[in-house]
Amino acid sequence: xxxxxxxxxxxxxxxxxxxxxxxxxxxxxxxxxxxxxxxxxxxxxxxxxxxxxxxxxxxxxxxxxxxxxxxxxxxxxxxxxxxxxxxxxxxxxxxxxxxxxxxxxxxxxxxxxxxxxxxxxxxxxxxxxxxxxxxxxxxxxxx
Numbered sequence: 001x002x003x004x005x006x007x008x009x010x011x012x013x014x015x016x017x018x019x020x021x022x023x024x025x026x027x028x029x030x031x032x033x034x035x036x037x038x039x040x041x042x043x044x045x046x047x048x049x050x051x052x053x054x055x056x057x058x059x060x061x062x063x064x065x066x067x068x069x070x071x072x073x074x075x076x077x078x079x080x081x082x083x084x085x086x087x088x089x090x091x092x093x094x095x096x097x098x099x100x101x102x103x104x105x106x107x108x109x110x111x112x113x114x115x116x117x118x119x120x121x122x123x124x125x126x127x128x129x130x131x132x133x134x135x136x137x138x139x140x141x142x143x
Contacts, residue, residue, distance in 0.1 A: 004044040005037065013037050014062075021062060030056070064105065074109050082106065093133045096124055 002015050012033040014021040022037050024030035034055070041048065054060060059068040064078050082103070090096040100120060107113040123135060 005040055
């Protein structure tokens with residue numbers, strides 16, 4: 001899809017796999033950008049499923065974020081799984097890596113993320129590469 005929209009990506013649209021966001025500062029420009037993108041897709045034989053298309057939205061959910069003219073913020077639907085992590089302490093290296101990957105995606109929403117996550121990364125560093133190795137938690141990691 002990125003090759004198909006080469007020259008447009010990050011100029012009038014954002015492409016991730018098969019998701020395309022078309023954007024513009026004004027409604028008229030948005031219509032023009034949408035025409036350009038649709039024409040290019042047609043030229044490359046890409047077919048769209050109308051039921052999956054959302055046109056002329058002021059705000060959309062995209063890759064775990066809510067994107068609007070004001071910028072982007074964390075999708076409220078994604079906040080609950082993050083909060084639920086407090087209830088479930090990882091017990092193996094594999095579980096900790098999975099959680100750190102999940103949290104790393106949202107690092108831009110957490111002030112001083114690298115400082116706060118450092119004890120967890122340090123804990124991971126103490127462990128072997130074996131995903132099933134048990135983790136021994138201390139007070140610092142719990143906080």
